[in-house]
Amino acid sequence: MRVEDLSDAERRVWEAFPHGEEVDFTTGKPDEDDPAVGAVWGMERTVRARVIAALLMSEEVPRSHRIPAIRIKGARITERMNLAYSTICHSARFLSCFFEQAPGLYWARCQQMSFKGSHLPGLSASNVHMDGHLRLDGCVATGLLELRGAQLAGSLTMNRARIFTLGMAIDCDRIQTGRGLSAKGLHATGQVRLSSARVIGAMVLDGARLTDTRGLPLDLDGLVADGSVLCRGMAVTGMVSLRNARVTGPFSFTGTTIDHPGQMAFRGSRITAEGGLYLGDGFTATGTVRLADSRIDRELSLKGAHLTHPDGHALQAAELQVEGSIDARGLTSEGRVNLSQARIAGSLDLTDATLSAPGGQALAARQLEARELYLRPKQTPEGDVDLRHARIGVLYDAPGTWSPRCQNGLVYDALDPMLSVTQRLTWLKDDLDGYVPQPYEQLAAVYRRLGHDVDARTVLLVKQRRQRTKLPWHARAWGWLQDITVGYGYRPIRAGLWFLILLITGAVVFTLNNPPRAELGKGPTFNAFVYALDLLFPLIDFGQEKAYQPTGGGQWVAYGLVIAGWVLATTIATGITRALSRQ
Template sequence: MVRSRPLWRLTAAERKVWEAYPSGSWVDLRTGDADRDDPAGGATWGRERTVRAELLTALLLGARPAAPGQVAGLRLAGARVVGTLNLSDATITTKLHLLNCHLSGTVALTDATTKGVRFRGCDVRRIRAARCTIDGLFELDSCTVRAGVRLDNAHITGQLRLARATLFAPDGTSAASESYKADARRAFGDAEKQERGWDQHHWALWAGGLTVDGGAFCRDLRSTGGLRLIGAKFNSGLYLQRAVIESTGGHAVYADHMQATSVEFSENFTAEGTVRLRGARVSGVLSFDQAKLSAQGRALHLSHMQVDELILRPASVRGEVNLGYSRVGVLLDDPRSYPGRVRLNGLVVESIRGNVPLSDRLAWLGRDPEGYRPQPYEHLAAWYRRIGHEQEARRVLLAKQRARRATIGVPGRLAGLLLDVVVGYGYRPWLAGVWFALLLTAGTVVFATHPPAQVGLDERRLFHAFPYTLDLLVPVSVFEQRGAWEPVGWTQWVAGILIASGWVLATALIAGGTRLLRPSTP
């Protein structure tokens, strides 16, 4: 432990920092040995590399003015910073830049207003920056933060950089954390508290209401604990390519009502836990290309969302996908890449890209855990018609009727099955022609070999099997053959079947053509 000293009794390392601050010069306390300079082992660094956080606080709050003609700034590399760097409620006009430093205490920027803050390759206990305003860059590239980052309702006018950073959620073992959890448990219960995203010790990044004017670059991020981004605004995009998020409480990403110009969960982005963007607004591309998603229950929750283009071609998905009641400008997906249950009711897509076989689309529509819903079928059929694919639209509507058939009673199922077999619910009227031709052929063969008897013997007539069979099949006698000839023996059953089949075919054609059996949209 390093004992606290009055600021006028500085160590050699602190004296260097004190003297360099007015000109903004770098103070480098590193040894040049990679192992000895690893900030993860900074707790063992000696006095020659130790700087008190209260000294840094004093300098940033104006203990020393800038040198004439110079821009003051705190630039420090390879230091062990002990104590809490408490800048809460402060207005800081100089930049803070730490490189490969070890900070054993909390960095507190709550309600602060500051210039750019850059920590690169540092090992930090915790960062608390709720409601702060950072005029410039906030960087944690290649840093390790042991007990979470808080940026709720913060405003960053530049970029947020978390590339190659490693974040851990608070362990929840402190007295304050236990008190908070007990209060929340009494008020809401564990399940509701977790669902609402209020259980803070499960979140490595707590950033609800965050606004980032520049891009948020979090590529190759590693997080043990979720990212809470409810209501966050990323005015130049959020980029999480190759990030790995391991949830400790159910949700890997919780970003309801988030707004962004583009969002990338792509290039082997991996989430163990639910990725939830319910009600999000993305004015550009939302991509899950080659993502790996896994959760108990719902892996991807994208309901009530609005997005210009959704790329949904993950490398693997274990869990349910929810796209219900979302509006998508362009959908580029492969339903086989997310083979589990998928909720589609209320989804509206203006255009679909990609060459997905219709059989895969129909299987996609049938995977809703709530069973048959008419809207997804009707919407997909309307899209096929819009692009001039009438045959595909008919196949979709036929699949809709078949799916509906499983939801109605036995009489309706039987009637529906008959209508399906005979004319394909009216979407395959040519089937009636096929049945008619088969029956006509069969009847002609039967009556040609076993001719009926003539009814009236006052005149001699010549029997022809083809027009006789045709007259039996037509519901209203056209050729006046029925009354002239009487089938005998077992051919009476054949004649009865032909007459009944004619009526069934005619009824099915009328019902299918006029959609008499088509259900009204709920």
């Protein structure tokens, strides 16, 4: 390209290039220098893209200590800057410029490039290899920013950039950055795709405003981030997708609002958050938050979060694995919270939470495993609580917030507070499954382990009574007899009292009405007390029963004492056998 063919503006760029000096075309008047009106800028600040391309691909060598580079501010770039497949030896910075056509960097290899504050109709930079940084801070783009497969040794920054398109806004599928990615305050109408991205360093999207008419404004599927991912204070209309994402540092969405009513709001299936996942402190999701099959190596914070999906799952976290704890204090959930088969090494804290799923399950925690469960919500949950086959170390609850629940198979080591045995029996009675024996056995085992044997026996006695209501009439009659005589073996003193009453009754009757001898002149001297004892005790023979033969009413009393003795012996043996088998 001949210098004499250049315009005055282009000549300024040409002459400044060897020294890496900035060429400033601004007028100092903000209204005139705004790139939004760059289409009307005159020839005095217009540079053809072919001039820039020629300079960037030249083999200009440094002069003294100055390094050749493009530094342009406030220019209108006409034509298309097509550098596809090129090796660009020099860096370029376009500050507050207006591009008539989308720059082309497809499969290019370059040093470093900046478009800060510029107005772009798009950017084609798929598979670009950049040895430095790519700066798009403050850009306004009306077309797709395409960076699929790009490899940046430095960072990608899009802070406060604004992208307005009808479809895809930013396509960074499979991008690789060596020094992080920052898009703080990004505003995009259209999908931002970072699927399968590889980011070394921090990835920051704090304060971003994202919306997409197709319902997927942020796609982070398959993201691998060696550092923290900070998406705090975002406002998203549509779904955030993070399937199979892996983040080594803190993964934070605190203060973010996601609005996707009736559908999936946060799709986090099978994610790995090695530094913890933070969805609290003002996090709001209208739609389902899904964390099923995910693994969180530190903690999951839902503290103060507000999740809304009244007709389905507000939180779907089945088979979630958390190596730390889940902090859900103050959580508000309008919809089902599903933690079935979740494995929590620490605690699950639902203190002051509000759980609401009228007509359904407010908390599904079937086969949950946790060292501690704080089930002390702010108010009684609107809906059922399913704790079937859960395994809890210490279960902290509050009688004032008990709700209908299913707890067959629930295993726990301790309860806090223990409460009176009467209150705990009421707790068991409200089980939605009706009578099932395991919860009673579990509660009795806890009482027994703490040394409260009387309370343990009370629980097991009530268990037998409630089980009796499910039996046929003849079994119920036998059970009733065992209950009033020996309390199913858990009230042995009761049998002694019955025996004493019958013994005294028999002794009085036979004292007043001595029975005649069976054979005259034979047998021991009559003793009414021993005679009654001989009738009642079927296993020991004192010689009185055979020596005397009562008549009339005394005979019927004798028959009654013999029958009562056998019944007492049988029920005592049955009850004691049952009681001992529980020890």
